[in-house]
Amino acid sequence: MKPILNISAYLFVTLTDTQALRESIRSQAAAHHLKGTVLLAEEGINLFLAGAPDAVRGFVAWLRRDARFAALAPKESLSDAVPFGKLLVKVKPEIIRMNHPQFRPEAGRAPAVDAQTLSRWLDAGHDDAGREVVMLDTRNAFEVDHGRFENALDWRIEKFTEFPQALRDHAAELHGKTVVSYCTGGIRCEKAALFMAEAGVQNVLQLEGGILKYFEDAGGKHFDGHCFVFDERESVDAALLPTRSV
Template sequence: MTLETPQTTNEYVNIAYYKFVAIDDPNQLRNELLTCCNNLNIKGTILLAKEGINSCLVGSAESIDSFIQFMHNKPFFADIEFKKSFSSHIPFRRMLVKVKNEIIPMGMDSIQPAHFTGKYVEALELKKWLDDGEDVVILDTRNDYEVELGTFKNAIDPKLTKFRDFPKWIEDNFNNYKNKKVVTFCTGGIRCEKATAFMRQEGFEEVYQLQGGILKYFEETHKKAPHEDNHYNGDCFVFDYRVAVDKALNETKYEICYSCWTPLNENDLKSPLYKKDIYCPRCYERHNQKEAQRQNLIRENNMKALQVRQERAKKVKEQWEKGLLK
C-alpha cells in the first residue's frame, strides 16, 4: 500500500520501509537498487541481507513515486508499505546500498520474522486501547538516545544501548510479564518484528507489535484526531539529518552528535565538551580515550620505525668500517 502524497510546501519526500523476505542474491539486488536510485537522484541508505531489506530514502515526489513503482514491480516487494514524510531539504549526503548479515542485528539464527513474529495492532486500535484504559503493557524496543526525545506514556524503557541487548534484557527483567498483554513499538516497526519473534519463542502468550511503528501511529492519529491526546509525549527520533519529527511528522529543531547519535539540547551545544561532528558531553570521555589510544599507537609505530632506521644505519656503518662500501 502506498500513501497518497498530500499537499505540502516541502519539496522533498522521505520514505521509510522494510520487509523480512528471503533474498537469494543480495549483491545482485544491491547493484539494481543503487543504479535505480542514482538514476532518480535519490539519496539515503538501503540495507540488504538474505533476511530482507531496510531503508530510508529521500528525493523529489516524482523520483520517489518512480522508485516505489520499481519496487512494487518486484513480486517479493509488491506488498511493501512505504511510510512518507516531507522536508524542505535532503537529509542525507549520499546514496548507500550495503549488504549485511542482518538488516537488524540480533545475532540469533533462530529468529526469522519472515516466518514467525508477533501479532500486529493497528495505530488507531492501539489508541483506542489506551483511550479505554485497557490493561496493556507498552514496551519500547529502541535505544536510550531515541527514547530521550519521546515515548508513549507509561512505556517501559529497557535503556538499551544497542538492539542486540534486547534478548538478554527480556530474560533478565521481563519474564514476569509473560501472561500480560504486551505491545512493543519502535520507529518504523522493524525492530519489533524481531523483538516479538524472540518473545514468542520465549513463551510470551499475548505479544503485539505496533503496525508501522511510531511514524505510522503519528500519521494515523494526527489524520484522525489531530487535537486529541495520542498518549505519546515528545517527538520521534529518525535516522537522518532531520533528527526528529513531531506528532504531525514535521521536522523538529534538534541538533545531534554524529559521533554517538545523542540528541543535543541548548546546554549541550554551549558546553566546552561539545565539538561539532566530533564529540559531545556524552561521548567526550570515550573520544578522549580513543584519541589517547590513537596517539599511543602513533608513538609506538614511530618508535618501531626509528628502531628500524637505527638498525639499518648501524649495519651501513659496520659495512663502511669493514670497507665493504665505497
C-alpha cells in the same frame, strides 16, 4: 521550494541474490537522484530514502515490480531539504541486527495491532479482553529520550543486540499483560515481538508500522515528545514534520 519526500520501509522476505540486488537498486536510486540508505540481507530489505516526490514514488514502483517487494509499504513524511548526504546501498548479515539470525519474521510474523486500535486501548486502559496493556520500547535509550509512549517500559538498552538479555532480565514485568512492542518504523518491534513469543511471553503484539505509522493514523495521542529518526532531521513531531531544519 518544492518539498522533499522521505520514506522509511522494510520487508522481511528471503533474498538469495543480495549482491545483484545491491547493484540494480543502487543504479535505480541514483538514476532517480535519491539519497539515503538501503540495507539488504538474506532476511529482507530496510530502506530510508529521500528525494523529489515523483522520483521517490517512481523508485518504489520499480522496486515493487519485483514480486518479492510487492508488499512494501513505505511510511512518508516531508521536509524542506534532503536529510541525507549521500546514497548508500549495503549488504549485511541482518537488516536489523539482533545476533539471532534464526528468528526470521518472513517465516511467520508475530500478531500486530494497528494504530487506531492501540489508541482506543490506551484510552480505555486495557485491551478488548480486559488485560492491562504494556507498551515496550525496543529502541536504544538515546532514542527513547526524544519521546516515548506514556508509561512505556524502557529497558535502557544501548543497542538492539542487548534486547534478548534485557528480556531475560525483565520477563516477569510482562506476565499476565498484553505486551505491545514498538519502535520507529516497525522493524525492531516486529523482530522483538517474534523473539518474545519464541521465548514464551504470552499476549505479545507488535505496533504495525511503528511510531511513524501511529503518528500518521492516530496523531500524537498517548505519546510524549518526538520520534527520533536516523538522519539530519533528528526527530519528527506527531504531524511527521522535522523538529530541526536541514
